[in-house]
Structure formats: structure tokens, C-alpha cells
Amino acid sequence: MNHLAVFKALSNPTRLQILTWLKTPEAYFPEQQEPFSTGVCVGQIQKKSGMTQSTISENLSVMQRAGLVTSIRKGQWTYYKRNEAAFEQLSLVVASEI
Template identity: 50%
Template sequence: MNFDLIHKALANPVRRQILQWLKTPAEYFGEQDYPLDLGVCCGLIDKRTGLSQSTVSAHLATLQRADLVLIKRVGQWIFYRRNEETIQAFLAHLSDDL
């Protein structure tokens, strides 16, 4: 686990907001046609942020590099979901070390 990458990813409010939305996807992305256990389609995340597709893609890539989100490809679609294992390990690290 790269703690520096995680800190960098969490330093941006848009990325923190995306992680918050992905925590309870049914609340924020209930209109998705595919089951939410796959994750949330990147197009819906783009739409919810109101930012350009390229900007949101850069944010999602940063979250992925930090291992905070997992992706699943289904045909032409890419779905994102939180990596709870990494998030919990990071929180434990903060609790133990700070």
C-alpha cells in the first residue's frame, strides 16, 4: 500500500466526493441499468460531478493508482467501486500511527 499516493488522492475534494458517492451507490446512482454490485458506470460519475469527462477520468485514474477504487469492464462499459480492503487498511494505519 502506497500511503503517499492515497494521501495525494484524498487531498482533492472531488475525489473524496466520488469515494463518498461510491460508499452508498444506490443513494446516488440508483438509475443505473446494470446491477450496482458491479460498481458505478463512469458516465454516471461524470454526469454527477458536472465536470468534463477527461477531468473525471483523471480523478478516477488517480483513485485507481492509489488502489482506492477497483474497476470492472463489461463490454464497452467501465464500472468503479470502492476498494474497501485498502480503505480499511489505510484507516487502521492512520489510527495506529498518528
């Protein structure tokens, strides 16, 4: 875990917002058909954010490179979901390492 990259990834209101949405996707993406265990696709997140597609795609990439989310491609769609293990690990890092 690259602490600096993780903190940078968390230093942006758009990305924090996305993480909140992905925490309880059933609350924020009720229209989704796909089971939430798969994640949420980029387009849904983009629509909700009001930002452009490229911006959201970039922001998701930043979080993925930091290890905070994972993605899986299914057909034309890419589903992103939180990597909860990363948050647990980060919690420990903050509590005792940093």
C-alpha cells in the first residue's frame, strides 16, 4: 500500500463522493439491474455526478491505481466497486504506522 498515493486519491471531493455512493450502491443506484456485488458501472456514476465521462473515468482510475477500488469488465460495461480490504488496511496504517 502506497500511503501517499492513497491519501492523494482521497484528497478530492468528487472521489470521496463516489466512494460514499459505492459504499451503499443500493441506496444510490436503485435503477441498477446487475447485482451490486459486481459493482456499479461507470455510466451510472457519471450520470449521478453530473461531470463528464472522461473526468469520472479518470477519477475511477486514480482510485484503482491507489487500490481503493477494483473493476471488472462485463461486456461493454466496466463495474467498479470498493476494495474494503484496502480501507481496513488504511485504518490500521492510520492508527499505528503513520
